[in-house]
Amino acid sequence: MSIEKENIATAETNEEGAKVDNNQFADFDDEAEFLKEEKEREEKIEQDKLLPPDPDVILEVRHLKKYFTLKKTLLGKPLSSLKAVDDVSFKVKKGETLGIVGESGCGKTTMGRTVLKLYQPTSGQVFFKGKDIAGYKSKEMRALRKQMQIVFQDPYSSLPPRSTVGDLLSEPVKVHNVVPKSKVKDYVLDLMDQCGLRDYYYERYPHEFSGGQRQRICIARALSVNPELVVCDEPVSALDVSIQAQIINLLKRLQKERQLTYIFISHDLSVVKFISDKIGIMYLGSMMEFGNKKEIFDNPMHPYTKALFSAVPNPDPTEKTERIILKGDIPSPANPPKGCKFHTRCNCAMEICKHIAPEYKEYEEGHFVACHYCEQNH
Numbered sequence: 001m002s003i004e005k006e007n008i009a010t011a012e013t014n015e016e017g018a019k020v021d022n023n024q025f026a027d028f029d030d031e032a033e034f035l036k037e038e039k040e041r042e043e044k045i046e047q048d049k050l051l052p053p054d055p056d057v058i059l060e061v062r063h064l065k066k067y068f069t070l071k072k073t074l075l076g077k078p079l080s081s082l083k084a085v086d087d088v089s090f091k092v093k094k095g096e097t098l099g100i101v102g103e104s105g106c107g108k109t110t111m112g113r114t115v116l117k118l119y120q121p122t123s124g125q126v127f128f129k130g131k132d133i134a135g136y137k138s139k140e141m142r143a144l145r146k147q148m149q150i151v152f153q154d155p156y157s158s159l160p161p162r163s164t165v166g167d168l169l170s171e172p173v174k175v176h177n178v179v180p181k182s183k184v185k186d187y188v189l190d191l192m193d194q195c196g197l198r199d200y201y202y203e204r205y206p207h208e209f210s211g212g213q214r215q216r217i218c219i220a221r222a223l224s225v226n227p228e229l230v231v232c233d234e235p236v237s238a239l240d241v242s243i244q245a246q247i248i249n250l251l252k253r254l255q256k257e258r259q260l261t262y263i264f265i266s267h268d269l270s271v272v273k274f275i276s277d278k279i280g281i282m283y284l285g286s287m288m289e290f291g292n293k294k295e296i297f298d299n300p301m302h303p304y305t306k307a308l309f310s311a312v313p314n315p316d317p318t319e320k321t322e323r324i325i326l327k328g329d330i331p332s333p334a335n336p337p338k339g340c341k342f343h344t345r346c347n348c349a350m351e352i353c354k355h356i357a358p359e360y361k362e363y364e365e366g367h368f369v370a371c372h373y374c375e376q377n378h
């Protein structure tokens, strides 16, 4: 179905045929309702804080928020903030890949960095191997740092230009005492071999290599300290399509060999589909839908997920898929729409969506969706 209509459906039924009662919102006090919702959400967060961490997962993120302060008063109090990550919750098991999808600016990078504590969370809990690290100070994090690593999007700027490949792979091994000093070179050469890098690269400099080889060096660097969790932030987006598959296959093989857990961030659904076990769809800092890959691809529920999927070309020419065109631009996360953040672009939007934020609810086991339309039509 096309979403080219300018206005949100306000008749008795919306475009998808859901019943809409607009009168009930005629005297609606948005501000009062917002405060009431906020209070209820805070109460739920306080209640959830009391729950023990899930022992079956390596990473459990609860109600994570990361706000960037945009304006301060003269006394340094925040006046306005940008909610880059706004109450995000999910779990990942050891050895799994969680794919995070969403348009540019929806908070994927900020979420990944906040989970790794490269950004201090504004609030929320981050249980890594059963311990809440959200409040850990840098000294406590130092011990954990080698267990949590990141691979960046741009392999050109993320490697120091004046170090040889051997030096830049040896440095973290020495800093974290991964092996005795006398064994560092052998360890690094073995690691290079595992990452598809020839041994004579050891004496060479990063600028001598192509993007794909550089990304292999970045992956080797991240893995040099034997991490358990790796955030891969758009690791193939800057590479030629022909190289992308090689790097994805390398990441997959290394994951299997080392029992790695990945958070794999991408705006490319086909890449995410290939590598992920679970998928989270983000929009304006919020998780719109989350679930197992099969469930998300076979049974997408959220209108935003459906729109994203409809934009992926179908390789089967006999199967007709109708493209859902999202109207308008992404609103600013500094001033997101009230109610459901997606309502300004949604083809299923009802009057309630403009006023009340939908609850993030579990519909099937492990399949979460935040949407009034799903709630009314499930």
Ligand SMILES: Nc1ncnc2c1ncn2[C@@H]1O[C@H](COP(=O)(O)OP(=O)(O)O)[C@@H](O)[C@H]1O
Residues within 6 Å of the ligand: 068, 082, 084, 102, 103, 104, 105, 106, 107, 108, 109, 110, 111, 333
């Ligand atoms: N250090 C920062 N200070 C202020 N705003 C930021 C900062 N980093 C990111 N943002 C803003 O947060 C939002 C989410 O950004 P980001 O996490 O980079 O999104 P994505 O990775 O999905 O493209 C964007 O609006 C971006 O401009």
Ligand code: SF4
Residues within 6 Å of the ligand: 302, 303, 304, 340, 341, 342, 343, 344, 346, 347, 348, 349, 350, 353, 358, 370, 371, 372, 373, 374
């Ligand atoms: S809650 Fe949001 S996503 Fe769901 S129908 Fe309303 S506007 Fe669309």
Ligand SMILES: [Mg+2]
Residues within 6 Å of the ligand: 108, 109, 110
């Ligand atoms: Mg990003």
